[in-house]
Amino acid sequence: MSASGKRFYITTSIPYVNARPHIGHALEFVQTDAFARFHRLMGDDTRFLTGTDENSLTNVLAAEREGISTSELVERNAATFIGLTEILNISNDDFIRTAVEERHVEGARKLWQACADNGDIYKKHYSGLYCVRCEQFYTEDELDNGLCPEHHIPPELVEEENYFFRLSRYGDKLLELIDSGELRIIPETRRNEVRSFVARGLEDFSLSRSRTRARGWGVEVPGDPDQVMYVWFDALANYITALNYGLGGDLYKHYWIDNPERVHVIGKGILRFHAVYWPGMLLSAGQPLPTTIFVHGYLTIDGEKMSKSLGNVVDPADLVERYGSEAVRYWMLREVPPTGDADYTDEKLERRYNADLANDLGNLLNRTVSMIQRYRGGAIPTPSGKGESLGAEELSAQIQTFMAEDYDPQSALSAIFDSVVRANRYVEETAPWVLSKAERAGDEDARGKLDTALYSLAETLRIVATALRPFLPETSGRIAEQLGVSGSERPWIDELGWGQIEPGTQVAKPQPIFPKLEASVAES
Numbered sequence: 001m002s003a004s005g006k007r008f009y010i011t012t013s014i015p016y017v018n019a020r021p022h023i024g025h026a027l028e029f030v031q032t033d034a035f036a037r038f039h040r041l042m043g044d045d046t047r048f049l050t051g052t053d054e055n056s057l058t059n060v061l062a063a064e065r066e067g068i069s070t071s072e073l074v075e076r077n078a079a080t081f082i083g084l085t086e087i088l089n090i091s092n093d094d095f096i097r098t099a100v101e102e103r104h105v106e107g108a109r110k111l112w113q114a115c116a117d118n119g120d121i122y123k124k125h126y127s128g129l130y131c132v133r134c135e136q137f138y139t140e141d142e143l144d145n146g147l148c149p150e151h152h153i154p155p156e157l158v159e160e161e162n163y164f165f166r167l168s169r170y171g172d173k174l175l176e177l178i179d180s181g182e183l184r185i186i187p188e189t190r191r192n193e194v195r196s197f198v199a200r201g202l203e204d205f206s207l208s209r210s211r212t213r214a215r216g217w218g219v220e221v222p223g224d225p226d227q228v229m230y231v232w233f234d235a236l237a238n239y240i241t242a243l244n245y246g247l248g249g250d251l252y253k254h255y256w257i258d259n260p261e262r263v264h265v266i267g268k269g270i271l272r273f274h275a276v277y278w279p280g281m282l283l284s285a286g287q288p289l290p291t292t293i294f295v296h297g298y299l300t301i302d303g304e305k306m307s308k309s310l311g312n313v314v315d316p317a318d319l320v321e322r323y324g325s326e327a328v329r330y331w332m333l334r335e336v337p338p339t340g341d342a343d344y345t346d347e348k349l350e351r352r353y354n355a356d357l358a359n360d361l362g363n364l365l366n367r368t369v370s371m372i373q374r375y376r377g378g379a380i381p382t383p384s385g386k387g388e389s390l391g392a393e394e395l396s397a398q399i400q401t402f403m404a405e406d407y408d409p410q411s412a413l414s415a416i417f418d419s420v421v422r423a424n425r426y427v428e429e430t431a432p433w434v435l436s437k438a439e440r441a442g443d444e445d446a447r448g449k450l451d452t453a454l455y456s457l458a459e460t461l462r463i464v465a466t467a468l469r470p471f472l473p474e475t476s477g478r479i480a481e482q483l484g485v486s487g488s489e490r491p492w493i494d495e496l497g498w499g500q501i502e503p504g505t506q507v508a509k510p511q512p513i514f515p516k517l518e519a520s521v522a523e524s
């Protein structure tokens, strides 16, 4: 158990696996990973879940187009998502696959039964306009010129007898939970969007489809082999089925019931499912709700919405191969507003990489270690007093506020890099090369000043490296190694305190951690 005794459960949404992951999936992985790593470092008992949504009709159709079985398709594409978590250095504790795992099927059926026992599931004849890519019914006025507003494809008219969920019962309760902040939706604009949607009055929604329309793919409705569950019902359930809600055991109690922080990270396109349908289902089943829903925006590519037809889908695996996972993580956490949209171009990533990682951070490390080698034989000197903290002393409090309260990695990284910029300016101001010359001419005052400068730079860098751990875990380790300080056993938050580097510590030979990138081929 953790030192602080707090618990923290965080999930990504589970993507359809009808295609390979794109850069938007990478963004969600990276953001969620930063939050999970931060809480783990804080000593919180943390669990991080991701997985794949495999029971969608979209998968059946994609497999049909390719002439392979649906199982083969989801197997193959799930592997690419798992592969992406690995190359992006994502620290998930669990990965759930909804088509193949007993814990999921049993849990989804248990949740259904609990809603049915509460009188919230009924059968009804229905016809409506359905977007198969969204797996969602739309009303006429929600369509965009008769097309799905997300996918710009015509919805199909579906007519059949289905089970319905009595969502209309839970509108008042949901408003109360949103207003009290018991269900926190970040950012505020998304909270308001959900609030006004709920306040307009909630309609019951279709909860199943015929086995025929589902091509026999999906989770069977308890007690009715002719119907399979609406894919969103089983998909949303993954957040608790992964904790063995259906099979018993301690995980569900530990991370869902007896845990004050249950966080879903999602994209803005699926907000209604997570902030309205899912809480409604849980209220019906008598289970606790998520406490926080964090909603990120979308990435466009060169100013255009990413789409297969435009041929501008960016494969995150390709970016990692070209720039390394740390550079991709950095761009996503530093340049993309955490809850807003952003536009990706290679040039933007390269500019960030060169300016912040290669120049500001990489040079600071390189010149600091080089000067300690040159002027002090590689041993970090003793400062007069406590040295100059160059903003590093405040980082601990700043990062805690930005990450634990605001869910804002961008501001956390800004604060860290402010310290880096200050440290580089400090090098120019103190001019250690001038001090060294004076010292060699016998100036004792210059000797003390040089000691203080070198110590201050090394200690600031040590704190910067420590502070970077939730965001850039590899970079953090490589900086610490060059400073000769890796392998501390202290709690992370204590390590962020000033004045811990031992004078006399031997630094390593300087090695560039981010070699400067030449202008990309696309630009030249």
Ligand SMILES: [Zn+2]
Pocket: 131, 132, 133, 134, 135, 148, 149, 150, 151, 152
């Ligand atoms: Zn759609």
